[in-house]
Amino acid sequence: MKIDILTIFPELFEECFSFGMPRLAIERGLLNVDAHDLRAWTKNKHKQVDEEPYGGGPGMVMKPEPLVDGISDILGHSPTLMSKGERSILLTPQGKRLDQRVVEDLSLSKRILLVCGRYEGMDERVRSYVTDEISIGDYVISGGEMAAMVIVDAVTRLIEGVLGEKDSLIDESFINDRLEYPQYTRPPVFNGDYVPQVLLSGNHQDIDEWRKNQAKARTKSRRPDLIKPD
Ligand code: SAM
Numbered sequence: 001m002k003i004d005i006l007t008i009f010p011e012l013f014e015e016c017f018s019f020g021m022p023r024l025a026i027e028r029g030l031l032n033v034d035a036h037d038l039r040a041w042t043k044n045k046h047k048q049v050d051e052e053p054y055g056g057g058p059g060m061v062m063k064p065e066p067l068v069d070g071i072s073d074i075l076g077h078s079p080t081l082m083s084k085g086e087r088s089i090l091l092t093p094q095g096k097r098l099d100q101r102v103v104e105d106l107s108l109s110k111r112i113l114l115v116c117g118r119y120e121g122m123d124e125r126v127r128s129y130v131t132d133e134i135s136i137g138d139y140v141i142s143g144g145e146m147a148a149m150v151i152v153d154a155v156t157r158l159i160e161g162v163l164g165e166k167d168s169l170i171d172e173s174f175i176n177d178r179l180e181y182p183q184y185t186r187p188p189v190f191n192g193d194y195v196p197q198v199l200l201s202g203n204h205q206d207i208d209e210w211r212k213n214q215a216k217a218r219t220k221s222r223r224p225d226l227i228k229p230d
Helices: 020-027 064-075 100-106 124-129 145-156 204-222
Strands: 002-007 032-037 086-097 111-115 132-135
Touching: 002 064, 002 145, 020 032, 020 145, 064 086, 064 111, 064 124, 086 100, 086 124, 086 145, 100 145, 111 145, 132 145
Parallel strands: 002 032, 002 111, 086 111, 086 132
Antiparallel strands: none
């Protein structure tokens, strides 16, 4: 998968994909990520990407020209002529809320372009040049870069061949509309708190049953909204 990021702070991405799953995916040739400096598409001396909002008000708004020129150049074609498997995503708190289903859908893409806003956001007209608008949650952060990092990480985990069998996604939270069961490791007793006996029993059928019940109970108590009616 190819992922491009359009940002005024490409340097923020220098280290962040050198760890964990993204690094593994890059090393295995399954992921190629590039962060592009939006200022490369400015035409003014000061490489200015923002202007005061029409109608007044606080803060600055990102100008449409560098964003749309950047999107076109990175894609290598008109942003309005997207082919199957290509997604261009504007990161905005006003977008569709990211969840595991959205991540699964994105993971089927061949190519994703993530467009990061700053300041008070972008000129409204940029919206016509992307396929999607995504929010990472109902809160406002100061720039789209961290939202882009979240998406790259979450999508990378689902690229075939990134997670080994031992890291199987089957039981993971939000897969199959469940939270994962509780996990324990050594020592068997910590500050008087015991690991459930069944996990030490070596009986895999009992362990599977216990985990299934725990996942169900945990989802019911913490996230009943995930449970689909039968
Ligand atoms: N004034 C905008 C509003 O009220 O909708 C918020 C602008 S925010 C300070 C600046 C940039 O951060 C946005 O353009 C967007 O790219 C990014 N951003 C902020 N919150 C986000 C969220 N929840 N999800 C995705 N991107 C977000």
